[in-house]
Each structure stands twice: as structure tokens, then as C-alpha cells.
Amino acid sequence: MKTEQLLQVAAGVILHPMHPGKFLLSKRPMDRHLGGLWEFAGGKIEADETPERAIIRELKEEFDVEVTVNKKVTHHIYHYPEVSLELHTFEVVITSGDIKLLEHDEISWVTIDDVDKYPIAPSNKMIIDYLRIKH
């Protein structure tokens, strides 16, 4: 498969401001692709937008918060039967604003040890594995 055919997606591992080791999972709305599964908030990267700019924009749109990107966590390709995507994942911190659920019904601050209790979007398993190794 050619790279141009991959849907480019940015996802953010939002670190808890006060509890080191906790990060945010969000439940995807039921009427969306992978509805009901838990994700790292984010979304499609627009044309002429860097992955970093995309995650900053998406988190503003979804939670009304300003974030800064600490670092890239990982970057991988995943093939669902219906869509193939390239997922760019960043560790971010909230620099301004309180989270408002503008698109999600539910969020949860989790540690790497509780993450298995959440049904996660399949493409995110690799991110979780990476976070587990780095923990």
C-alpha cells in the first residue's frame, strides 16, 4: 500500500497535571468509527498541517484546552479492514484551560496498570505496549 493512501491521524497522550504516571483515555462516541472504544484524543491531520499542529488543534476542538507537545511517543501504521491509517502519537501537557467534553461522552485518567480494563481501539495497542516498556 502506498503512503498517500494512509489516513494521517494525530493522537495525544495527555499527562495528568498532578499525578505522574496517569494519562487520559477518551471513549469514542458510539456513532463514529470504533464507537465505544477508548482512544487517545486526536483526529485526522489536515492537508498542509504538521502532526504536532494537528494534535494541538484537535485537543482545542475536543476539550477546549491549550497543550504543548513534550515529545513524539511513537509513530506506526495500522490496517483496519475499512481504513488504513498512520498514527502519530505525542505526549502532551495541558498549559491552559479545564477539560470540557465537547465531543466525547466519557474520559478517564488511567495508569498503565489499569489500562487493560478499557476496551481500546486496536491500533492503540502498540502505543500502550510502548508506554508499558517506557514505564
Ligand SMILES: Nc1nc2c([nH]c(=O)n2[C@@H]2O[C@H](COP(=O)(O)OP(=O)(O)OP(=O)(O)O)[C@@H](O)[C@H]2O)c(=O)[nH]1
Ligand atoms: N482520534 C483518534 N483516532 C484514532 C485512534 N486510534 C484509531 O484507530 N483512530 C482512528 O483514526 C481515525 C481518525 O479519527 P477521528 O474520527 O477522531 O478523526 P476526526 O476527529 O478528525 O474526525 P472527523 O472527520 O469526524 O472530524 C478514525 O478512523 C479512528 O477510528 C486514537 O487513539 N485517536
